[in-house]
Amino acid sequence: MNFTSRLLKWYNENKRDLPWRESREPYKIWLSEIILQQTRIVQGLAYYHRFLDKFPDIQALADASEDDVLSLWQGLGYYSRARNLHYTAREIAERYGGKFPDNYKDLLELKGIGPYTAAALASIAFNKPHATIDGNVTRVLARYFGITDPVNETKIKNQISEAANELIDPQLPGMFNQAMMDLGATICKPGKPSCNICPLNNECVARVKGIEEIIPVKTSKVKQRERFFHFFLLHTHNGNERLLLTEKREQNDIWKNLYQLPLIETPGVELTKKVMIQHPVLDRLISDNIPVIPEGRVQHYSHVLTHQRLQAFFYNIPLPSDYYPNFDGAYNWVTFGAFQKLGKPILIARFIEIFRDFFENK
DNA sequence: AATTCGGGGCA
DNA sequence: TGCCCAGAATT
Incomplete structure (x- = not known):
């Protein structure tokens, strides 16, 4: 079995049970992706339910005031996400007749939707083969290929993106993307990865070399x-x-x-x-x-x-x-x-x- | 390419 | 404390 089939087999047996996976409505996928940007699932979960409860569809969100949206977002941080969420809801309601564009390029034009979220929506909601590159995927592939260069540099980011887009299953792009992220979150963890139960452990370069705990390498130091x-x-x-x-x-x-x-x-x-x-x-x-x-x-x-x-x-x-x-x-x-x-x-x-x-x- | 935007959880 | 989290927008 190759990388992709081993990954998908593992995913089918071990995937996390997450509420937004019960639906393929673009609105719900989008909402979950915006909430989860730079946010742990345990923290975002309650907000997802709260938003869906108060704004069951994109029109309801578009009809709300920005104050109401920011109030519901209170405590989640990175409040531009909430402002852009609201802005884009109105944009889609008014300019797109309430329907999301169904391709990566057009999705990327929307406020608050960058390369990651456009790929997530395109693949999960519209079955288009675009790889999501988030912290999880970056870590998995950096280790798998034994990349010891800093992953926050543009050149390396592009390498990882290219690799992911070659590995992606064109038939099941949404499933592939979610499998990569689940693997990163539950097996290929930042601290001590559980390589012993990883479906890719035989061929993972970092694992074979015993350097999985020093990858990924990052250079940026935040000054406060x-x-x-x-x-x-x-x-x-x-x-x-x-x-x-x-x-x-x-x-x-x-x-x-x-x-x-x-x-x-x-x-x-x-x-x-x-x-x-x-x-x-x-x-x-x-x-x-x-x-x-x-x-x-x-x-x-x-x-x-x-x-x-x-x-x-x-x-x-x-x-x-x-x-x-x-x-x-x-x-x-x-x-x-x-x-x-x-x-x-x-x-x-x-x-x-x-x-x-x-x-x-x- | 570098900086800025929150807040929480965990070693 | 420092690091990380289903990143994006601005400088």
């Missing part, structure tokens, strides 16, 4: 920067219910289009009055003689992202009753219930939970 965030929980009471002030993040930065508490970012840990009076909201409070100085600091979190280490400080600033001036732009007064429904960075969601009782007891 440190940032200091000061968030202000500003809240008042309008005689009927409590209100708090939100800010929408509209810049090209992390968490774009998510909601947070009014923020001042500083170059170092300290927060000076000088900086505070440059902030539209804080400046107004200070002018109105409302105490806002850091004695109200109530919480501190460190939060690690791929390229940033965040130090987040939170300040609790009670305001006089019925004091909720209008601010321009991205600021809005909302109830706790309304704030809960907005898509927020997980950092903010975690913090505000501390105040749930406070807000719910009026």
Whole structure:
């Protein structure tokens, strides 16, 4: 038996039972692929069900607001995926009559669909022979061929892609792709691969040479920067219910289009009055003689992202009753219930939970 | 070609 | 801590 038939035989006996494999609807395949970009299946699973439940078809997703989509995506990270998901749903609903293009080239034109996702859709939903190249496939083939060059270099990536597209079963391209990924995820794992039970162990160059644990080689080292965030929980009471002030993040930065508490970012840990009076909201409070100085600091979190280490400080600033001036732009007064429904960075969601009782007891 | 975009799980 | 995850878009 050759590579492909051994792989497919293994897959038929060992494949994982995953909900999106019960259907070949492009919408469901697409949704699962977007959710799973840079995301582990265990983490994405609940989101897949949640999205399908709330948006059972592409029209439902297209009809939703971006806020609703971002809210449902809360906690998954890489929020541009959610924005592009929503954008493309509308694109397909309006321009393509609700039907996905059925070929790799046209799929690639859609926002949020790159080489991997276009190949996944083309092969799984439309039975076209395009190999998916993800972290799993890269690892499997780098080991199988004993590639000791860095797999994150374009030249090597192209080699791996060519190899995968030669190995792919033109009759069962979707099955081949999923088999490669399953093998990478369950046998040919990053840490200690289970070579003893691998269907390809006889001919795997890395296995034969005993170098499976040093492949794949990668060169890129991520450099992190440190940032200091000061968030202000500003809240008042309008005689009927409590209100708090939100800010929408509209810049090209992390968490774009998510909601947070009014923020001042500083170059170092300290927060000076000088900086505070440059902030539209804080400046107004200070002018109105409302105490806002850091004695109200109530919480501190460190939060690690791929390229940033965040130090987040939170300040609790009670305001006089019925004091909720209008601010321009991205600021809005909302109830706790309304704030809960907005898509927020997980950092903010975690913090505000501390105040749930406070807000719910009026 | 290099950088940036989250968050969680695990050795 | 560092690495990885069914990557894509931007610089």
